[in-house]
Amino acid sequence: MKVGTFDTRSGAIARALATPKGVxxxxxxxxxxxxxxxxxxxxxxxxxxxxxxxxxxxxxAAHWLGTDEFGRDLLTRIMYGARTSLSVSSVxxxxxxxxxxxxxxxxxxxxxxxxxAVTVAVDxxxxxxxxxxxxxxxxxxxxxxxxxxxxxxVAYLAQFTRLTRAQIMAIKSxxxxxxxxxxxxxxxxxxxxxxxxxxxxxxxxxxxLATGDAIILEATLGFFGLGAQPPTPSWGALMSxxxxxxxxxxxxxxxxxxxxxxxxFAINLFGDALVRALDVRAGLREA
Amino acid sequence: xxxxxxxxxxLSKRFETPNGFLKKPRSMLAVRDVSLSIARxxxxxxxxxxxxxxxxxxxxxxCLLEPSGGSVSFDGADLTGLRARELRRMRxxxxxxxxxxxxxxxxxxxxxxxxxxxxxxxxxxxxxxxIAELLSKVGLPASMADSYPHQLSGGQRQRVGIARALALNPDFxxxxxxxxxxxxSIQAQIIAxxxxxxxDLGLTYLFISHDLGLVxxxxxxxxxxxxxxxxxxxxxxxxxxxxxxTATLLASTFAPDPAExxxxxxxxxxVPSAFDLPKGCAFAGRCPKVxxxxxxxxxxxxxxxxxxxxxYPL
Numbered sequence: 161m162k163v164g165t166f167d168t169r170s171g172a173i174a175r176a177l178a179t180p181k182g183v184x185x186x187x188x189x190x191x192x193x194x195x196x197x198x199x200x201x202x203x204x205x206x207x208x209x210x211x212x213x214x215x216x217x218x219x220x221a222a223h224w225l226g227t228d229e230f231g232r233d234l235l236t237r238i239m240y241g242a243r244t245s246l247s248v249s250s251v252x253x254x255x256x257x258x259x260x261x262x263x264x265x266x267x268x269x270x271x272x273x274x275x276x277a278v279t280v281a282v283d284x285x286x287x288x289x290x291x292x293x294x295x296x297x298x299x300x301x302x303x304x305x306x307x308x309x310x311x312x313x314v315a316y317l318a319q320f321t322r323l324t325r326a327q328i329m330a331i332k333s334x335x336x337x338x339x340x341x342x343x344x345x346x347x348x349x350x351x352x353x354x355x356x357x358x359x360x361x362x363x364x365x366x367x368x369l370a371t372g373d374a375i376i377l378e379a380t381l382g383f384f385g386l387g388a389q390p391p392t393p394s395w396g397a398l399m400s401x402x403x404x405x406x407x408x409x410x411x412x413x414x415x416x417x418x419x420x421x422x423x424x425f426a427i428n429l430f431g432d433a434l435v436r437a438l439d440v441r442a443g444l445r446e447a
Numbered sequence: 448x449x450x451x452x453x454x455x456x457x458l459s460k461r462f463e464t465p466n467g468f469l470k471k472p473r474s475m476l477a478v479r480d481v482s483l484s485i486a487r488x489x490x491x492x493x494x495x496x497x498x499x500x501x502x503x504x505x506x507x508x509x510c511l512l513e514p515s516g517g518s519v520s521f522d523g524a525d526l527t528g529l530r531a532r533e534l535r536r537m538r539x540x541x542x543x544x545x546x547x548x549x550x551x552x553x554x555x556x557x558x559x560x561x562x563x564x565x566x567x568x569x570x571x572x573x574x575x576x577x578i579a580e581l582l583s584k585v586g587l588p589a590s591m592a593d594s595y596p597h598q599l600s601g602g603q604r605q606r607v608g609i610a611r612a613l614a615l616n617p618d619f620x621x622x623x624x625x626x627x628x629x630x631x632s633i634q635a636q637i638i639a640x641x642x643x644x645x646x647d648l649g650l651t652y653l654f655i656s657h658d659l660g661l662v663x664x665x666x667x668x669x670x671x672x673x674x675x676x677x678x679x680x681x682x683x684x685x686x687x688x689x690x691x692x693t694a695t696l697l698a699s700t701f702a703p704d705p706a707e708x709x710x711x712x713x714x715x716x717x718v719p720s721a722f723d724l725p726k727g728c729a730f731a732g733r734c735p736k737v738x739x740x741x742x743x744x745x746x747x748x749x750x751x752x753x754x755x756x757x758x759y760p761l
Contacts, residue, residue: 346535
């Protein structure tokens with residue numbers, strides 16, 4: 161008999177991986193994360209050493225995915241690009257989830273003028289597309305990895321604030337909250353032991369799906385030259401450099417694009433499997 | 448009455464609709480000037496139709512709602528004047544069982560956690576074996592401790608709710624229609640359990656129900672509410688009703704023997720809106736014995752053994 165554990169989510173990733181969708185998507189995501197972390201050990205070339213005589217080499221045994229305009233190995237640069245893409249997008253979503261949950265929980269729980277202020281601010285940013293918010297912020301803060309992270313983080317803040325607020329407001333009126341209050345529970349206990357744990361599941365799923373969007377947004381900012389600065393590769397920046405040689409060396413724009421597309425698709429697929437696996441009642445099916 | 452455990456004095460609760468755009472806020476009195484004393488060991492039933500303020504009264508009695516007027520004292524201490532910390536300590540001694548067993552348990556809490564929540568909230572250690580003891584007290588196997596609420600039936604969940612309410616050995620328990628959301632066959636079991644626990648542990652109950660027949664079955668005293676006010680206090684459950692409303696309530700309970708069944712409902716009109724109470728007796732519009740006097744003046748609750756708020760008691 162365990163007292164003090166509130167855990168039905170722990171098995172969710174395992175349950176998600178037990179589905180065919182989950183295995184394929186999870187497998188790809190694991191590969192990308194693995195490559196991103198161990199890129200320096202896995203790549204035979206340096207990502208930043210130029211080799212001009214070998215520029216625009218098509219895919220070959222030596223360079224599986226060919227080389228770019230400076231003769232750098234494209235596979236190496238895509239693998240290093242995964243680092244930038246994944247770290248920027250996950251840190252950015254981390255920022256929006258954390259700040260959005262704090263704002264949304266406080267607004268939904270306490271209500272009043274704070275709730276109204278947050279709602280107005282959130283609705284205001286909600287009325288702009290994320291890309292516009294991010295572009296404005298990067299323009300203010302200047303291009304670079306940190307600026308991109310903050311810009312994407314703020315762009316998705318509204319989504320998580322709204323989601324958390326709506327969840328908290330719905331759960332707040334459940335009888336078990338009143339029951340807890342009748343036992344003497346204060347605001348802190350109710351918020352952290354009842355409301356937030358129950359609000360977390362949809363936030364996890366939304367965060368997963370938003371990470372996919374954030375990768376696209378990061379690639380877009382990179383494509384415009386506002387993300388990671390050269391020579392640090394990012395998927396967006398790689399595609400951008402490929403535009404100039406669209407017909408001469410199409411692999412430079414196509415292959416990083418494929419990496420973005422497949423990764424985002426895998427994230428959505430895995431998010432889908434996670435939705436099913438996270439449903440508490442779904443536990444009945446395995447019994 | 449010598450030293451009541453709970454004393455409600457002239458308790459009122461007013462609710463207001465929020466300020467809308469171009470809309471005047473409206474207010475209603477959910478509970479109007481209710482006084483009630485409950486002695487240790489008593490089982491007091493509060494009956495009335497839905498919307499009569501009985502659940503609001505239950506929440507006022509436990510200070511879960513702030514009264515708009517009047518006072519609540521528990522074991523001599525004025526609850527409305529207590530500071531948060533003192534009120535929290537007091538909540539160890541007075542608890543509540545809720546109507547809906549489906550939403551009264553957090554879906555993420557295992558049964559053991561739900562039953563142990565009073566300890567967690569009060570910052571007390573859980574004595575070894577206490578959870579299993581509580582579960583067996585309410586007739587659940589100890590093996591259920593690791594289950595989640597969705598794996599339990601409605602009746603089992605309500606037993607968990609009762610175990611949670613009893614975890615800290617309270618003196619006083621408010622039962623807010625604990626059987627209203629259950630199947631009829633389960634209702635009897637839960638009532639028997641509640642009754643047995645009261646006798647074993649010497650508990651004091653405030654039992655809220657819309658079912659006069661059920662309340663007459665096991666309460667020691669019955670308070671009848673209509674539109675926020677007490678209209679009659681039956682000193683013992685079998686006492687003959689004196690208020691026409693109580694009489695119609697009683698007439699509308701099903702008798703097991705069809706031959707004994709009276710006309711089911713003599714009430715025709717709708718309950719008046721609590722936002723717009725009639726000038727005189729709130730029951731005047733539906734009362735079979737209404738006179739002009741009833742429509743103009745509000746009858747006050749009489750004193751004595753069997754108080755009733757009617758000009759023409761039966």
